[in-house]
Amino acid sequence: MATKLLPVVKLATKVGIAGGAVYVAYDSGLLGGSEQGSEALQKARAAVPPAIEEWMKYFGLQQTQLPTIPNVEFSPVQAWNSGVRWTISRLSEAPTKASEMTTQGFQFVKDLLK
Amino acid sequence: MSERELGRKLDRCLADGVIKLGTGLGLGIVFSVLFFKRHAWPISFGSGAGLGMAYANCQNDLRWHYLLHRNPKVALADETTQR
Numbered sequence: 001m002a003t004k005l006l007p008v009v010k011l012a013t014k015v016g017i018a019g020g021a022v023y024v025a026y027d028s029g030l031l032g033g034s035e036q037g038s039e040a041l042q043k044a045r046a047a048v049p050p051a052i053e054e055w056m057k058y059f060g061l062q063q064t065q066l067p068t069i070p071n072v073e074f075s076p077v078q079a080w081n082s083g084v085r086w087t088i089s090r091l092s093e094a095p096t097k098a099s100e101m102t103t104q105g106f107q108f109v110k111d112l113l114k
Numbered sequence: 115m116s117e118r119e120l121g122r123k124l125d126r127c128l129a130d131g132v133i134k135l136g137t138g139l140g141l142g143i144v145f146s147v148l149f150f151k152r153h154a155w156p157i158s159f160g161s162g163a164g165l166g167m168a169y170a171n172c173q174n175d176l177r178w179h180y181l182l183h184r185n186p187k188v189a190l191a192d193e194t195t196q197r
Contacts, residue, residue: 037130
């Protein structure tokens with residue numbers, strides 16, 4: 001009786017764990033729209049430092065022993081725009097720089113030949 | 115759509131992509147360990163499904179501004195949330 005019941009119990013446990021994982025993911029808005037996803041990311045980022053503090057207290061570590069996580073604020077649009085501006089400004093300066101470097105190069109060769 | 119609005123939507127797309135990829139990866143790992151004898155394909159499948167969901171959300175989000183909304187409340191809600 002027990003040997004027949006054990007595989008059923010194992011399967012039921014696995015299905016329960018998998019179903020619970022899917023439910024938790026759905027309930028916390030991880031599988032919803034893009035607004036819910038970004039809200040969940042903000043909540044996770046806000047919850048990480050207190051969670052780290054609690055774990056450090058649990059293990060008896062001092063706050064200074066662990067390095068602080070740098071707060072990285074990255075906007076792809078800002079990065080792209082600044083990259084475009086940098087490229088265009090370098091392209092506009094390129095002829096002037098090229099002529100200066102050519103002049104310097106000729107001067108260097110002249111000095112070498114003296 | 116203004117540039118600021120587009121920027122916000124793209125940032126949201128990126129954040130959503132990260133969340134969905136991580137969720138898909140996590141659920142793929144769970145299913146791989148529990149049901150599929152630690153094979154790699156459920157993990158790949160979950161990650162791909164997560165990225166696909168994020169792509170679909172981003173596509174809908176970017177197209178939302180140009181669609182004609184039948185319900186005036188939806189159109190009004192869209193205008194107020196986009197400011």
